[in-house]
Amino acid sequence: MKNKTIIHVENLTKMFGDFTAVNAISFEVKKGEIFGFLGANGAGKTTAMKMLIGISTPTSGTAQVADFDVYTNPDGIKKNIGYMSQKFALYDDLTVKENITFYGGIYGLSPRQIKEKRCQLVDELGLEDVVNELVISLPLGWKQKLAFSVALLHNPKIIFLDEPTGGVDPITRRQFWEMIYKTAHNGTTVFVTTHYMDEAEYCDRVSIMVDGKIEALDTPQKLKQQFEVDSMNDVFLKLARG
């Protein structure tokens, strides 16, 4: 099971006019893997990710995500993936319960499924006391966990996390990574971009993008050996500085 390919990308390219944002990248992600997608700001991470989640059409190359083609079936991709961004993107003026109901609803879950999922989620996150509170009143860490759980409501095959731990404290980050591990353990593939190199160490495999190209791709262990350094941070610096 673990060896089944769930994201298959070959020579994927995106051009904006003369500017090549993503330059013929190729990689594969296996089912249940935690795949770190690293790169400096402007390296093309976000553009690449947008193509994979079906909201941007590639200029050339091929990509299949959860067995759906990015050109012909972006809708199929959308149904089978979850997405969470740095902004957490919950509605502040809706309660926890209303947020869950809304997001469950747009993924086509039935009211009964939503209720089941909600009870399970509230139980797991210990949100019993605040389920009818507006999200705005929750601490950042809770919002982050809630946003993550909401993105998983419809049991996606892959979850895409775009810098999910920006602006939260180390303890919360640690807890959040525990949730990520648990999710991956349950068979959901995790595709994560991050700026924190210590987080890169937690990934099964890591790719590093520089100027639109993937310059390195392997397990953190092998990357450190390859570049003869002690930490992912140094790997990144070596690559980014060219």
Add this chain to the structure above:
Amino acid sequence: MKRFIGFIKKEFYHIFRDRRSLFILFGMPIAQIMLFGFAITNEINNVDISILDKSKDATTKEIINKISSSEYFSIKQNIANESEIEASFKKGKVKAVLVFEKDFSKKLTKENRATVQIITDATDPNTANTISNFVSSILQKYQQEINRDLQIAYQVVPETRMAYNQELKSVFMFVPGVMTIILMLVSAMMTSISITREKELGTMEILLVSPLRPFEVIIGKVFPYIFLSIINAVIIVLLSVFIFKMPVQGSFFLLGFESVLFIVNALSLGILISTISETQQTAMMISLMGLMLPVILLSGFIFPITSMPLALQVLSNIIPAKWFIIILKGIMLKGVGIMLLWKETIILIAMTVFFIILSIKKYKIRLE
């Protein structure tokens, strides 16, 4: 469909939980109609005037009586000589002074000619103009009365009739304008703000990654505002009919149809604004400066288009509000039907289609 209902429910939560937007939605229309109806008015009513009567004879008394018995004027003060005129104005209450010359009656009968001087406070030119017109017409009426028995050959007597608004009620002019402004504000500004809000929060991204199609997202955002704008239009019409006795001569059905058309037009403008602005603030500024100002200045709501410089007259044609005001006035005051309003209606439809196509294009570019 179920997804859509969930979306709309969420949209209503946003609207009803935000006091500011609720106030803009429902407080504003009522406040504006009341303001324009009661407070801001071109009409004159019980204007204070002073009289300097130098002859104090039967004729002047009769004229003064006629003036004071009209509902337009009330005589505040009788002054004794010219030097007091200035003081009378300076106190600020008195808007006009009538000066009857000496031996008024005698001059009138012997020389066939006597003068009344009307001095008005022209710090407010419009009111001054209206006052002098009203006084003149009272004098003219009196003149006709005393001349009734005399045979004067070849006399031209102008008889004016103010068609469609006989009493020159300014509220009749304001209602169509206010209705236009409110619908524009609610539809265009509120939708553009609510769409850019999702962009700012990052939820738009989530919605676009979800199985909802982009057009479903937009329709879902816009639909509640169509509904609320229609309610607003109904409130405004009811207020103006029952409180200000504004007539609706034409068909209510046509009025409803044209209002919905204008609402959709304004909504498509709102969507267009939201495609070019990234933040709520930008959306609000563009709506206010780009929409509200032209609507107020160039739609013929307050300033007549025919008296504008040619360039502005041409420019006013691209303002949807101009056409809607023509339609509203036509239906409400003149009672005309679609046969006479088809041109304006087609212009509005064409503009709406244009805005929608443009926003779809912009939206697609953004998604790339």
